[in-house]
Amino acid sequence: MKKLINNPENVVEEMLDGLTLAYPEYLRKLDGFHVLVRKSSPISGKVALVSGGGSGHEPAHGGYVGKGMLDGAVAGDVFTSPTPDPIYEAVKAVDGGAGVLLIVKNYTGDVMNFEMAKDMAEMEGINIDYVIVNDDVAVENSTFTAGRRGIAGTVFVHKIAGAKAELGANLMEVKETAQKVIENVRSMGMALTSCIVPAAGKPNFTLEENEMEIGMGIHGEPGTHKENIQTANEVAEQLVNKILEDMCLNKGVEVAVMINGLASTPLMELYIVNKRVNEILTEKGIKIYRTFVGEFMTSLEMAGCSVSILKLDDELKDLLDESADTPAFKV
């Protein structure tokens, strides 16, 4: 296990400390909890956004805490949902009186724990609601999921719902916008290599030296199939075609594209994938309004990538263009 860590049991705590020490102008950590909130939280009168989930997907979600995106992020153990208590603590720390929206990726543990935290907050009289992101078109139901998994498309929800909240919308309006993003975003990923959960110390699945898996989840959940490694172009085509089968994109429609690296795949390769994704969409008459290439929702040290496509309208375009200032995402 070649990792730059100290004690496998402390990776989440130390990671959150290191992130907070790097960006104290944005973040503070709640004492005794694996929760990061904006330094300025709570912000009076603004709807607050809280997301989170298992760790190992950095910069998600702590890196997205800041102006124009999240107010709080809750980190579970590696690939493990946070329990309701820290989520509830995050909600209390960020609520500025206008209510809180929880943005939850669709994994059974996350959904259950965020719902319980919502119930706890409601009992304290906090105005709170939630949305569930399920952008991964690869498979219906999966190892940790009923329905589709939530992956990198979640970052578009953070960005766009975050902008809506920053502009002063109320909780129902922010939720509606988040829901609109969820209805319009689709993603699909693939993996070239496995990853090692620090506490386990061994790979959590295996791929042969010449093998890749299409549709792989961000915790190594099975995808649609394994096959011999193909070219970047063929990978891009498989991912985009599967996404487009699930979306109604007429000629002339505008989209945002995210090419997301799972960690070990270098930017060079992500740019090469983007070239083909761009060509495919352009050939179909789909207009690319904005592209984001980088590491947005990772899987420890897994090699591979995902492609996300978000169908835009004027509201979503405007909100996507609004400024965002967080450690890991700036517009």
Next chain:
Amino acid sequence: MKKLINNPENVVEEMLDGLTLAYPEYLRKLDGFHVLVRKSSPISGKVALVSGGGSGHEPAHGGYVGKGMLDGAVAGDVFTSPTPDPIYEAVKAVDGGAGVLLIVKNYTGDVMNFEMAKDMAEMEGINIDYVIVNDDVAVENSTFTAGRRGIAGTVFVHKIAGAKAELGANLMEVKETAQKVIENVRSMGMALTSCIVPAAGKPNFTLEENEMEIGMGIHGEPGTHKENIQTANEVAEQLVNKILEDMCLNKGVEVAVMINGLASTPLMELYIVNKRVNEILTEKGIKIYRTFVGEFMTSLEMAGCSVSILKLDDELKDLLDESADTPAFKV
């Protein structure tokens, strides 16, 4: 070789195309050359900055082309200096009459080729000068270098000299600022795994399963020593202590810190390294003004990291805080 590429011979061309297609609002590619320039180049009356070098270090340098940083970036083949011709083409494309500063990492090939391009430009009457970045304290002289190597500290030169140029300084002033950054920045790296140059198809050096190399260069050039993998804290201590031996940092001095991932090392681990780097500097009474954690100067898919420390004064702090808007670096 588990890579998302098509033909190994075309990785640079396709990478540049994919980058330009992702960020057309920032970049355009010069026809027939592996050169990216700002979409708005040349900018009349502004000193233009050009950098570049071998590919495989993305987002360096094309990702740093934009307002407040570079005007042009020249990409050689993987780990291979660009020839003088494309550098000269970049210079001609970005010169807005106020002259051009070349920012060169200290590798023998880069220095020779950028100097030749400078001579070509001077013969055409272009006001041009250059600086050489040699921030890597690991070793004197190396596989491809007379003197010290230039690594991630180069990004601070792009940022700060870029801000100076954007504010309207003349060529001599921009060069002086760049030189001041170079004199005040020190870096050191380490690797956990090797990397594969696509055209070679096999690792360009080897590390055993339990081995790491301290002081490793960004092309796999030898460092100071190999040893069994240590904890993140011990790695941070080795890197920082070696850097501090080479700098005069009195109590109360302010610094900027960059924790740079070489590619396969996830952000989680970089944050953990940052925690210890921050503690060491704080214990010594050194004030951390700003920290940057991410992938700024990579080495294909190598695992490992580097630490850079930049000693600041009021001018450097102000210039570091100036806005920058590029695909890979925003302030």
